[in-house]
Amino acid sequence: MAIDPCTSQTLTAPDGAELTVCTHGGHVTGWTPAGGRPRLWLSPTAECGPGLAIRGGVPVIFPQFAGRGPLPKHGLARNRAWTQVEAGPGVWSARLVDDEETRKVWPHAFELELTARAQGQTLDLELTARNPSDETWSFTAALHSYFTVGDPAAVITGLGGRVAADSTGGPEFVLGEPGGAIEALTTRDVAIEGAGDPVALEDPQLGRLVVTANGFPDRVVWNPGAGHGLGDVPDGAERGWVCIEPAVLQPVELTPGSDWTGSMRLDAGGHSADS
Numbered sequence: 220m221a222i223d224p225c226t227s228q229t230l231t232a233p234d235g236a237e238l239t240v241c242t243h244g245g246h247v248t249g250w251t252p253a254g255g256r257p258r259l260w261l262s263p264t265a266e267c268g269p270g271l272a273i274r275g276g277v278p279v280i281f282p283q284f285a286g287r288g289p290l291p292k293h294g295l296a297r298n299r300a301w302t303q304v305e306a307g308p309g310v311w312s313a314r315l316v317d318d319e320e321t322r323k324v325w326p327h328a329f330e331l332e333l334t335a336r337a338q339g340q341t342l343d344l345e346l347t348a349r350n351p352s353d354e355t356w357s358f359t360a361a362l363h364s365y366f367t368v369g370d371p372a373a374v375i376t377g378l379g380g381r382v383a384a385d386s387t388g389g390p391e392f393v394l395g396e397p398g399g400a401i402e403a404l405t406t407r408d409v410a411i412e413g414a415g416d417p418v419a420l421e422d423p424q425l426g427r428l429v430v431t432a433n434g435f436p437d438r439v440v441w442n443p444g445a446g447h448g449l450g451d452v453p454d455g456a457e458r459g460w461v462c463i464e465p466a467v468l469q470p471v472e473l474t475p476g477s478d479w480t481g482s483m484r485l486d487a488g489g490h491s492a493d494s
């Protein structure tokens with residue numbers, strides 16, 4: 220039976236961890252660790268459909284991050300229907316391959332697969348890109364994760380003292396104090412190349428969420444702040460989330476027949492807000 224790309228499915232692991240997904244965009248829209256509270260933010264006014272990108276969860280950015288190239292912003296993967304490959308308890312995977320429509324935007328043959336697994340206190344996402352064509356192409360990518368913020372005092376650790384730049388370009392600067400935390404809800408849109416692990420969102424209400432990644436060496440931190448003008452984010456709702464985005468911002472070259480894999484682990488099992 221064909222799945223409506225915009226219909227959500229919730230896949231519950233045996234230990235109670237919950238993963239919510241939809242095939243539009245190959246999108247994880249929700250995650251609740253076992254016995255915990257939801258940790259991914261999804262806009263109450265998110266839109267879904269051909270050409271639209273769901274606001275929240277984990278949009279897959281491929282083959283271009285933001286406006287860093289000639290393609291539409293954030294590329295082509297997030298705003299079209301993928302095909303489900305597997306759906307099981309806490310586990311899901313989906314695939315996107317090129318077709319006539321994608322080749323109008325980006326004239327290459329490609330295969331993209333996202334696998335998600337929720338188990339206990341962790342969520343693992345793995346993105347694989349393959350080049351089945353006979354020409355080399357390159358891409359940038361990100362797992363553009365929207366994390367719920369439950370307390371305005373929430374901070375991000377692991378990035379203080381790093382060299383950053385406005386994600387849309389501009390001079391480099393040092394982010395916060397070395398070893399220090401930065402406020403989660405400050406208006407910012409910064410890229411930190413070669414950021415290293417771990418980065419954590421420390422939220423007095425929700426607890427600690429550790430973000431680690433392989434194959435995504437860079438991190439983008441984004442909160443648009445008040446007066447954002449985003450049609451799919453109600454005024455004030457930007458105080459309920461921050462994006463911490465594992466990304467690969469320098470183009471990766473894929474030769475014919477080769478592939479690339481990047482992964483992200485979210486771990487809510489550090490210190491809970493109640494402990």
Ligand SMILES: O=P(O)(O)OC[C@H]1O[C@H](O)[C@H](O)[C@@H](O)[C@@H]1O
Nearest residue numbers: 285292293386387408439441462
């Ligand atoms: O509004 P979107 O197209 O989803 O982009 C949302 C945001 O994505 C990233 O975080 C970029 O760094 C931002 O510059 C951009 O505004």
